[in-house]
Amino acid sequence: MPKILIIEDDTAFSQMLQKFLAKHLFDVTPSYNLKEAKAALDQDNFDLILSDVRLPEGDGVSFLSEIKEKHPQTQVILMTHFAEVKTAVKAMKRGAFDYIAKPFTPERMLEVITNALASDKVRDNIPVSLKRNNGNPLKRDASHLTGTSEASLRLQQYISLVAPTNMSVLLIGESGTGKEVTARSIHKSSSRKGNNFIAVDCGAIPKELTSSEFFGHVKGSFTGAIEDKVGFFEAANGGTLFLDEIGNLSYESQIQLLRAIQERKIKRVGSTGEIDVDVRILAATNEDLIEAVGQGNFREDLFHRLNEFTIELPSLKDRGEDLVLFANFFLEIANTELGKTVKGFSELVKQRMLQYHWPGNLRELKNVVKRGVLFTKGELIQENALPSTLHASNHSDEDQEFSKQKFEKELILRALKQTNFNKSEAAKLLKMTRKTLYNKIKRYQLKV
Ligand SMILES: Nc1ncnc2c1ncn2[C@@H]1O[C@H](COP(=O)(O)OP(=O)(O)OP(=O)(O)O)[C@@H](O)[C@H]1O
Numbered sequence: 168m169p170k171i172l173i174i175e176d177d178t179a180f181s182q183m184l185q186k187f188l189a190k191h192l193f194d195v196t197p198s199y200n201l202k203e204a205k206a207a208l209d210q211d212n213f214d215l216i217l218s219d220v221r222l223p224e225g226d227g228v229s230f231l232s233e234i235k236e237k238h239p240q241t242q243v244i245l246m247t248h249f250a251e252v253k254t255a256v257k258a259m260k261r262g263a264f265d266y267i268a269k270p271f272t273p274e275r276m277l278e279v280i281t282n283a284l285a286s287d288k289v290r291d292n293i294p295v296s297l298k299r300n301n302g303n304p305l306k307r308d309a310s311h312l313t314g315t316s317e318a319s320l321r322l323q324q325y326i327s328l329v330a331p332t333n334m335s336v337l338l339i340g341e342s343g344t345g346k347e348v349t350a351r352s353i354h355k356s357s358s359r360k361g362n363n364f365i366a367v368d369c370g371a372i373p374k375e376l377t378s379s380e381f382f383g384h385v386k387g388s389f390t391g392a393i394e395d396k397v398g399f400f401e402a403a404n405g406g407t408l409f410l411d412e413i414g415n416l417s418y419e420s421q422i423q424l425l426r427a428i429q430e431r432k433i434k435r436v437g438s439t440g441e442i443d444v445d446v447r448i449l450a451a452t453n454e455d456l457i458e459a460v461g462q463g464n465f466r467e468d469l470f471h472r473l474n475e476f477t478i479e480l481p482s483l484k485d486r487g488e489d490l491v492l493f494a495n496f497f498l499e500i501a502n503t504e505l506g507k508t509v510k511g512f513s514e515l516v517k518q519r520m521l522q523y524h525w526p527g528n529l530r531e532l533k534n535v536v537k538r539g540v541l542f543t544k545g546e547l548i549q550e551n552a553l554p555s556t557l558h559a560s561n562h563s564d565e566d567q568e569f570s571k572q573k574f575e576k577e578l579i580l581r582a583l584k585q586t587n588f589n590k591s592e593a594a595k596l597l598k599m600t601r602k603t604l605y606n607k608i609k610r611y612q613l614k615v
Contacts, residue, residue, distance in 0.1 A: 168194040169284050170211065174204045174218035174227065175246070183577050184217070187273055191554040192542065193280075201225055208238065215242045215283055220251055220258070220266075228258045235262040242283040246271075248585065268371065270578040270597055274343060274527035277534050285505055285541055311352050312496045314489035318481035322349070329476045330356035335428075337413075337473050338451040340480025343530030346451040347411060349480060354407040359447055362406030365399050370415035370598055377420040379436045382427065388437020400433045400444045413450040413473065414459055415598055418466070425469045448473060459600050483525040483532060490532070494520060497533045498548075501540035509539075510546040519550065519557045576611045579604070583615055590615075 171193045175181040181197050188195045196211070198204040201224050207213075216234060218227040227245050234243060245266040247255045255266030264283040267276060313323050329336055330353045338346040347366060354364040372380050379389075383398030399408055410416075416424065427433050428448060432441045450473045459465035483490065494512065502509055512520070516539075525531055535557065539548040550558065579597060586592035594604040608615060 168192060169214040170194045170196070171280070172204065172207055172211075172213040172216045173197045174199075174201070174216065174222065174230075176200060176219065176223055177581075179577065180581065183574065184276075187276075187574070188280075190556065191277060191538070192552075201230055204230075208234070212238070213241050215244065215280060217244050217246065217280070220245050220247045220254055226254075228254060228261065231258055231261050231263055242286065244279055244283055270582055272342060272527070273574055274531050274534065277538070278530060281534055281538050281541065285537065311348055312493060314486055314492060316481075316485075316487040316489045318485050318487070319489055322478065322481065325476075325478050326352055326356065329353065329478070331358065332476075333447055334475040335448045335450070335473050336476045336478060337456070338449065338478050338480060339456075340451075340453060341482050341526075341528055342453050343528035344480035344482055345529050346453075346480055347409065349478065350407070350409040350449040350451065353449060354409075354447075357407070357447070359406045363403050364407045364409065365403040366409040366411060367399050368411050369420075370412040372420075374417045374420070377417070378423060381420075381424065382433045382435055384436035385438045388435075392437065395435075398433065398435065400427060400446055401442060403446045404444050405446075407447045407449060410448065410450040410473075412452065412598060414452045414454045414456055414465060414600070415595060417595075418464070421466045421469050425466065425472060428469075428472055454598065454600055454603070458602060462600060462602055464600060483528040490521060490525075491517070493529060493532055494536055497536040498540065500533075501537040504537075505540055507540055507543075509543050509548060511548070512539075513547045513549050515550050516548050516553060519553060523557050575607070576613070579607055579611070580613065583613075588615055 171188060173181055173184055173188075173195060175184065175197070176199050178199065181199065185195045185197055196207055196213070198207050201222055204216075204218070218230070220227045222230075231243055231245075234241060242264040243258075243262065245255050245258050245263050247266050247268050251268075255263070255268070258266060264286060265279050267279050313319060326349060336350075336353060338349055340346050350366070351364060354360060367380075378384075379392070379396065379398065381398050381400055383396050383401055384392045386392055386394050410424075427444070428446075431444055431446075433444055434441055456465055456470055456474075460467045460470050483493075486493075498509060498511065501507070520532075520535075527534070535554060536548075538554070539552040542552040543549070579593070582593040582596045583590070586596060590604055590608075591601055594601045597604065599607075
């Protein structure tokens with residue numbers, strides 16, 4: 168059982184993490200400050216440390232160098248807040264494996280942890296084809312499987328239909344259904360395939376940096392602009408710009424984006440020169456943008472610009488027989504990445520997988536299979552390598568719903584506290600519309 172040390176001063180959040188990780192077969196030790204963390208590290212060897220960036224007596228980034236020096240084998244993942252992504256990137260340069268921005272979903276957390284735990288096993292087993300990505304197979308483009316269910320065939324039909332055109336496409340679907348993979352597939356089947364595909368997580372760009380990130384800047388145009396910078400539009404020139412979580416763009420950023428798309432020209436921040444850009448826009452969302460338009464949070468004109476064609480991604484439970492296909496596909500990927508030769512799944516595991524409702528869709532399946540491979544010594548993945556959420560005794564939807572709700576409730580409370588109970592800001596942080604947030608506050612009977 169991999170050992171994880173949590174360093175998090177927020178007791179409620181830490182407890183929630185502990186429970187969640189224990190359910191997913193990790194041996195978890197909590198610590199609530201640096202002193203406790205150091206004591207735990209002196210006593211035990213950990214495979215992974217999950218640390219908050221901001222701690223009362225110092226920051227996780229400085230502590231990181233100390234950890235890495237004494238325990239080079241231990242992987243470190245930093246938990247940051249929305250606005251601290253830059254700090255986290257710095258931390259990665261100092262040896263952190265990855266960072267995860269709060270609020271995060273349980274699935275995202277598992278993905279990052281599984282990748283981190285797998286990474287040292289990966290290092291010696293990198294296939295030559297992946298070496299061009301600085302030897303980091305985890306950052307390679309996901310390979311694509313089509314599936315044979317009716318829903319998958321329809322999806323493929325839409326992709327083939329729209330790919331050769333220049334139309335903007337809005338990809339709508341639950342988290343983990345494959346929106347980004349679909350966007351890449353559209354790009355690869357278009358005449359733009361020889362040029363860049365630039366993927367942007369609109370939720371991760373601080374509001375004040377949006378212009379510079381999208382349009383670039385010239386040296387000296389603002390504090391921090393120490394050299395000329397190419398923005399996403401220029402980088403994607405001739406190719407495709409994929410805007411993920413589009414609903415998270417601020418209203419001002421939406422105006423700037425619309426202007427650039429309509430005029431096909433941009434200006435770098437601090438420059439007066441216009442630059443022509445030829446970019447195809449693909450956008451993705453897992454929220455109801457029409458509702459956001461209705462509430463005045465998303466511009467209608469931009470919505471229509473982005474939505475020249477809509478593709479709705481099916482959730483995994485609607486892809487029927489594809490589940491087995493995808494599971495075998497992910498098994499092969501995991502075997503290659505981890506240098507293992509697991510042959511398949513036990514009958515019981517197959518049954519469990521078919522019964523489960525997969526709220527995290529393909530991402531969750533991929534995680535479960537990869538973790539299964541990681542934990543398996545024999546030929547077949549057995550039930551004890553599955554997270555407890557898939558076990559028979561945990562199978563009632565009520566149970567699932569309950570833990571999901573608890574997690575969500577906690578995330579909402581944190582976001583509200585973080586934004587001083589400003590519901591619009593909290594909704595943005597949570598990547599949901601204000602109305603959805605209000606409904607959830609009511610449903611969970613939160614006193615705010
Ligand atoms: N058709 C596919 N073939 C193989 N792997 C896939 C396919 N679709 C999705 N995946 C895998 O599932 C995971 C989730 O896919 P992706 O990131 O595209 O989903 P998403 O809908 O964009 O998620 P989010 O809404 O959370 O951003 C990825 O690891 C991806 O590699």
